Amino acid sequence: MIGKFATAIVGAALLAGCAADRDVVTEAPPQPTVTSAPVVGKPAPTPAATDPAPSLRVTGQLTQGGFIRGTASRGVRSVTLDGEPLRVADDGSFFAAFDRDADLDHTLVAIFANKRIERRIAITARDWDIERVNVARRPGGMTDAFWRIREPEWKRIVAARAEDTGATGWKQEFLWPATGRISGMFGSQRIYQGEPGSYHSGIDIAGGEGTTYVAPADGVVVLATPEPFSLEGYLLIIDHGNGLNSAFLHNSAILVREGETVKRGQPIGRIGASGRATGPHLHWSIKWRDARLDPILFTGPM
Ligand SMILES: [Zn+2]
Incomplete structure (x- = not known):
């Protein structure tokens, strides 16, 4: 078991440098300018001048039965894991976890006013007793x-x-x-x-x-x-x-x-x-x- 645990720790430590984990950053497509349509719903918030460049930091135990803890920079609108919304605290931190029998490939997406950061989260399979x-x-x-x-x-x-x-x-x-x-x-x-x-x-x-x-x-x-x-x-x-x-x-x-x-x-x-x-x-x-x-x-x- 010690060996398995060590593997999980190493997996987490490697997260920051993992090639598969590179940010995929896409600019939002330009929106057509509409001047005559009535305004419906809330206007989209514009990024505050003080918001930093959008970023997403994630650490954790990337294995079945494990979890991620992350932080999105100020101005984040939503964070989803495999399409499921995560709760983002006021300081931008969030949490998600992987069931004992979870699939191994996951996608984390953070949406900002004019950026979308997508990150592939690969977790390891466990060798259960x-x-x-x-x-x-x-x-x-x-x-x-x-x-x-x-x-x-x-x-x-x-x-x-x-x-x-x-x-x-x-x-x-x-x-x-x-x-x-x-x-x-x-x-x-x-x-x-x-x-x-x-x-x-x-x-x-x-x-x-x-x-x-x-x-x-x-x-x-x-x-x-x-x-x-x-x-x-x-x-x-x-x-x-x-x-x-x-x-x-x-x-x-x-x-x-x-x-x-x-x-x-x-x-x-x-x-x-x-x-x-x-x-x-x-x-x-x-x-x-x-x-x-x-x-x-x-x-x-x-
Ligand atoms: Zn028991």
Whole structure:
């Protein structure tokens, strides 16, 4: 795993000098001058005299489960990744991420008043830990009885992850919430006689029951379950803003309340084995919009 991680870091470091990443800058075509048509809608803003030359800077972890952080110069009108609009903060910074199973070729486009900067973002494929086992997958599917319990839990998770709190932790370097042996890697998967099981959606950090862990980045608590959920146990979800959030599963105790603002490094919960867990550990997962991400790419090596 160390090798894989190093590759990802190198990939990111090379971004600035990658030939495939050269800006493709095209001037907007000249617009015909129309003097008699009525003015409809808002007039297009003209670039302020003080706006710098349009530019786009991007760094990140250019691999599946990774992310980009970028900054567009002042005067940017929009930034899209593969046609999907990204949220651009007042200082021009933005964030986007790549699902575990994301395609490898992406296109980032920034539109300015009279320039369009297009950049190809190539990410690397990961070599996931896939274990093929010669046993049948357990009869899948949820029973009606289980779904009656599960559906309201699932709806609360979906609603919490959709909350938009305006937190700005997405701009920060992330801390490890706890240190300890990593007992489960993000993305690992079992294949049962050719039939894939669901992959591991987070990273597991083994730790003693009751060990305190901290917020990896600033955020707002969007879910802190007062009673254990059937799978996640006591579940804590922190919104880091801009569509990025962290979930912490199997807590023995949650130390913060819904709506509370937390700071990077602040104690937020205690490790446990509540819900479906074989022993005390912290399962930490990160999502951006619908993409599942690898926490180790946010923190660097422990
Ligand atoms: Zn886990």
